Each structure stands twice: as C-alpha cells, then as structure tokens.
Amino acid sequence: MHAASIESLIESFEQLPGVGRKSAERIAFYILERMSTDEALAMANSIAEAKQKTKFCSVCQNLTDTDPCKICSSPKRDKSVICVVESPEDVNALEATNEFHGVYHVLHGALSPMDGITPDDIKINELLLRLAGGEVKEVIMATNPTVKGTATAVYISKLLAPFDVRVTRIAHGIPVGSDLEYADKVTLIKALEGRREM
C-alpha cells in the first residue's frame, strides 16, 4: 500500500472533477517523482493563495481578486446590458469572442429541484438587486441550452417581468463549422425555428 502521506495526496486529487483514482495516482506520482520540491511547493502555494485571495465580485458575482471585478469596474463596458451565465468559465468563453461589451451576472449554478438546487442556492436575488437601480435595459439569458439551464432562464425571465427591461435568450442552432448530418434532432428543430431572412 501507499505511504500515508502519498495516500492523502492521491485522495486530495481524487475529489477533483474528471479525476479518477488512476489519474489521481498518476498526478501524485508525477509531483513526487518529477517535480522539484520548489515546483511542488509553488503549486501548493498557488492553491492556498488563489483560494484565499479570490472572492465573488459584489456586483456580478464572478470570481475575482479585486472588488468590483475588472469587467464591472471598466468604464468601457456597457452597464445597461447584463449577460446572465451559469459559471465563471462561461464568462471566459464569451470574453474570448471579444464581441460582447456589456457586463455579466454569474449565477453559480442552474436550478435543479432534483438535486435540491432552489432559487436561493444560486445568485438570483443579487441579479434582481442590480435591476432595482433602473439603469439596466436588457438582460440576455445565456444559461446553457440544457434542461436545467433553460428552466433557469424561464424562471428568471418570469421574475424580471415586472421590471422595465428587455429579456432575451441566446440563439440555439447548428454550431458554425459543424455538419448538419451530425446535429441532434432538438438542435435541428431549434435551428429551423430560429431561421432568419438572408
């Protein structure tokens, strides 16, 4: 069996998403065999430091080490358009396009009654508070096109009905560069429904 300190290292990696027992062992032995002590300590330190420095932006709830975050505090961003996403990774994906110049709101999850995730468990109240100021003109629901993401988008759009704000949903359809032949039925239906004049 493994020495106790090695076993505890393996177990700490095993809890990460997408890392099974085998991968956790491979990672642990890589750290112990191939990394220098300095590299391993730098890694340990970056976990502790990131965890301690990182907090939720008080405005958009994205992960940040400054508050408000860079996007919320940028004078270049249009504060009247809020794009609502499930996770910080979604913000990164949208930022990588360089095409969206509004601001974000990160829900940190999607509604899922089966998993016990209710509106109180995700950052919906924080979104409503942002709308109270009256500055916001449009809320784009960019939650994932899954059952949970769609349910969340519908739920929030109903909550936003009393506000004088446009609520939109990102388009679903055939991904650019992919093949019609391999698209699933629901995506094809959405692509047809969402057709536009050329």
Added chain:
Amino acid sequence: MHAASIESLIESFEQLPGVGRKSAERIAFYILERMSTDEALAMANSIAEAKQKTKFCSVCQNLTDTDPCKICSSPKRDKSVICVVESPEDVNALEATNEFHGVYHVLHGALSPMDGITPDDIKINELLLRLAGGEVKEVIMATNPTVKGTATAVYISKLLAPFDVRVTRIAHGIPVGSDLEYADKVTLIKALEGRREM
C-alpha cells in the same frame, strides 16, 4: 481574462500529466467555487507535506515516508528475489495481486537514448550495489513490454551476467479475459513463443 491568482492556479495544474488547459480551468474553478477554504488549504497542505516527507527508499528506491520502506523492512518479504520495475505505480500494481513476496527495485524510468536517458539517469547502479552482498538469488525483470522497457531489461541482464544470480523476464502474452481477435501481432507471437504444456 482571469484574475492573476486564478491564472497562476490554472497554470500550476496545466503542467500535470493528462491535464490540458480546459481540465486545468475546470479543476481551478472547482477549487474556487465548490471547495471550502478548509478543503482547499488541506489540499495545498497535502501536496507540500507529501513532497517534503516523501523520499526514495535507500534500498529499493521506491517512494516512501519511512526509510527503509515498509516492504524492504518487512521480515515477511523474501530478500533473495528482487523484482525490477520502472515506477512506483508498477510496485502498487504488483502488490495488489498479493502474489509476490520478494522485494522490489524501482528504476524510475527506462533507458531511452533518443530522450537522453542513459544508464546513469535511472537507478541501475543502486541495483548492482544490492547484488554485491551475495544474498540475492533471482532478479525478475518486470519493466514494461515496450521498446524502452525491453531494452532496459536486456541491458540490465547483461550487467548482471557476472553475478551468480538468476535473471528472469515476466511473461508476455494475451491478457486474461481479453479476446485473441483483438490482440496485436507481436503479443500473439509472444503468446505462441511462451506456450506451455497443459
């Protein structure tokens, strides 16, 4: 873009084997979003602690937090049979069978002139020193059945020729439970060569 502390966390995971940029991001956000501060600090601590406590066993060169390691210091193990493997993971795989009662020698790699890995880069000298005592009767070469592993086994077996010691190689053949149809040619040839009386 990511906040600096998040970016450095992602980069520290990106250097691990089998972890690309996407997985590193997923792991980093999991730590920041889903883990408690205590859990994250425990993880950082287990990396630092394992790295600092773990060393190579002075006898078999396996990773251990006691020296000699548990296997080398066990009175139940037969010190006259040494099983030579490439990595600590190989020791675990063999130990899991509960069938081998000798001791191990971990080379920490295999010869690979193309990658600049010469006999001085792996723990061959340490193996020769163990044979000097004259207590060892058999050395089982259990390096991987790859080009590098086989070359290493052949190289070491030649070095061992002057010693009064039996040098054996683990059997290659069709894995138990698998299908002849899907075995590659070389494995089939090895399986035929290694056939035994029933």
